[in-house]
Amino acid sequence: MELAYPHGYPRPVVSSLDLTGDNTPEIAVSLSELYIFGCRSAQYVPLLKEPLPDIANSCDAPVIEHVLDMNMNGRPEVLVHTYFLPYDLWQVLEWQGDTFRNILSAPGPDEYFQGRAFVHVDTSAGHVELSDTDGDGITELLIYGGFSDNPALIAPDDPWPIAIQTYAWDGSVFSQKSVEYLGN
Numbered sequence: 001m002e003l004a005y006p007h008g009y010p011r012p013v014v015s016s017l018d019l020t021g022d023n024t025p026e027i028a029v030s031l032s033e034l035y036i037f038g039c040r041s042a043q044y045v046p047l048l049k050e051p052l053p054d055i056a057n058s059c060d061a062p063v064i065e066h067v068l069d070m071n072m073n074g075r076p077e078v079l080v081h082t083y084f085l086p087y088d089l090w091q092v093l094e095w096q097g098d099t100f101r102n103i104l105s106a107p108g109p110d111e112y113f114q115g116r117a118f119v120h121v122d123t124s125a126g127h128v129e130l131s132d133t134d135g136d137g138i139t140e141l142l143i144y145g146g147f148s149d150n151p152a153l154i155a156p157d158d159p160w161p162i163a164i165q166t167y168a169w170d171g172s173v174f175s176q177k178s179v180e181y182l183g184n
């Protein structure tokens with residue numbers, strides 16, 4: 001796919017990937033929202049529209065960061081990253097026959113972002129690693145960055161502790177298996 005705007009928006013980030021198992025590639029495009037289009041009856045139609053709240057100067061468009069069949073069930077997971085000050089946020093979407101569903105069970109920083117893994121970006125941006133840390137053939141999601149089990153205990157001007165959160169497949173969702181604190 002040729003990028004219409006190679007140095008900015010809009011950003012078509014994925015092509016030629018079959019996310020739904022119909023042997024036809026989906027197309028993902030990040031505009032102000034993230035769209036995934038799939039082919040239905042010879043027409044590409046939106047299968048996912050991932051919006052952001054309308055606070056334009058403190059967020060970036062959601063983007064697809066990785067596509068990988070982490071839980072090895074034959075359908076790739078789509079790791080969607082959203083930046084929304086002061087958080088980096090992630091969802092793990094998998095096609096469930098009629099729609100993409102988030103199969104990440106995560107605390108979320110607030111009610112709006114419930115179900116998303118997050119880090120607080122006061123010290124540095126968060127980043128992720130996909131790795132089979134225990135060698136069982138199933139990929140874990142590792143997230144590095146500022147995190148707390150109890151954000152209410154962190155004073156507004158205090159730094160967030162840096163942690164590695166590990167999300168592992170439990171048979172039905174990716175849930176938080178461990179949090180290793182590395183200090184501030």
Ligand SMILES: [Ca+2]
Pocket residue numbers: 068069070071072073074075076077094
């Ligand atoms: Ca899968």
Ligand SMILES: [Ca+2]
Pocket residue numbers: 131132133134135136137138139140
């Ligand atoms: Ca594993």
